[in-house]
Amino acid sequence: MNGSSQPTKDPPAIKWLLIGIVGLFSVVFLLLPLINVFVQAFSLGWAHYGAVLAERDTKSAIRMTLLVAAISVPLNVIFGLAGAWAIAKFRFHGRTILLTLIDLPFAISPVVAGLLFVLAFGAHGMFGAWLEAHHVKIIFALPGMTLATIFVTFPFVVRELIPIMETQGTAQEEAALILGANGWQTFWRVTLPSVKWGLLYGIILCNARAMGEFGAVSVVSGHIAGQTDTLPLRVEKLYNEFDPAAPFAVASLLGLLALLTLVIKSFLEWKSAGER
């Protein structure tokens, strides 16, 4: 941030040329796509917009998206806190293996992630017959969609927390323990407050990805309208129909989610920078 105060030695012509290129690129690739979502959503009027959102299948998709996020995000938060505590505060054999495993979802296509769960729990999957005999439905149902979403989103919280917890070391926790706090008290009153902004940051990124995940969920959902369609899947379905504004109307909800995420993110960055 303080880079702007440094004397730049670039000639003004170069400076403004570069700013111009970046400006044009950003307008075409970032600003216009954003504005376009909302303009297209309302291209057939407010009444039409309202009608698309009031459809039964759209409402069901909203519910499904919220439900999947409401399960997967808290689980990832618990995992994030536990994982970061173990990995950042301790040294043990296999620590790097854990770190590699945590990074794995970044290197695996979401479609492959979905496939992994289909192979394990699908009707023709390894545990498929057993699950069917016990009337447990995972694939083409909420559990599978949640698993796929968790797979894609679990690194976000833990990756955010590990560097913060490492930088802070263990001195404060040790002090709390010496002063007589038990483990839980130390965690709640010392560790958690000191990572809270990073934690919230990880949560909103994780949430944005969980609500917006397409590939992994698409593979395991079975695309049952009114049942297993999430908002992104609903967008795809409407895209393949004839109404040009309808997919954008549903997409505008996800666009709002993105904007909200960016605003909270900027706020958190500002907050944590202020405390440093």
Place this chain on the structure above:
Amino acid sequence: MPSGYSPPTTTDSIGRRFNPLPGLRITLGFTVFYLSVLVLIPIAVLVVRAAAVPPGKLLSAAFDQQARAAYAFSLWSSLAAAATNMVFGSLMAWVLVRYTFPGRRLLEGLIDFPFALPTAVAGLTLANLFSDHGWVGRYLAHVGIHGAYTPLGVIIALTFVGLPFSVRTLQPVLEEFDPLVEEAAASLGAGRMRTFLSVIAPTLMPTALTGFGLAFARALGEYGSIVFISGNLPSTQIAPMIIVIRLDEYDYAGAMAVAITLMAISFAVLYILNRLQGWSAKFQRI
């Protein structure tokens, strides 16, 4: 692999033998359990199930004509997108860190927009924007460029989803970059261009390559946005699409074969980039 952080060198208070902090057993246990259920067991299932398929069948499914074309297209479109991101991402990071100008704060906020926007929405709006009737596409169409339902469209979408990786990996490094080094170069008689090419660029190269790797890995696996902008043509089929097609045909062996190949390609490229990064880091010390 996305650049791992390096463990702290001051292990004084976190020495393994005298760590007084509680909870290692339970947190580590939960971490291992969670990763096992989510990652290890599913991957083990893939390995076991793939091993049950005759190798010949697996190989022919992995490398049939359609799959080969898809790997090739996935690879080159992802490389093109990651390269575009490296150029424009570096430029953006440079402009954001070094200059003040109207709209800088807005740009700073917008950079992460592709992270926050669901990829399905990205594909939807980009396909519309770059179609022959869209706000951008109508001008491109005049010069014979079609940015939707073409290979170019796929590259556009992949560039969009990968852009923040390039900018956000470079930005902190640029911020830390000591202006004294530049001043030293200048006082030794180097021109601005010479300073950039022989002092600034080599220093930033390892980081730029990290960003390239992240953007590339993201692009190679991307599916959501491509569904919308590719127009489902044979010339725009990416590897993840083949997996979905095989699954729809209940051809599990085929889906597994393509999935394993895609993962192998992804890991191989990330490995090469990692080596390249290590190699270019040697030039970092001035």
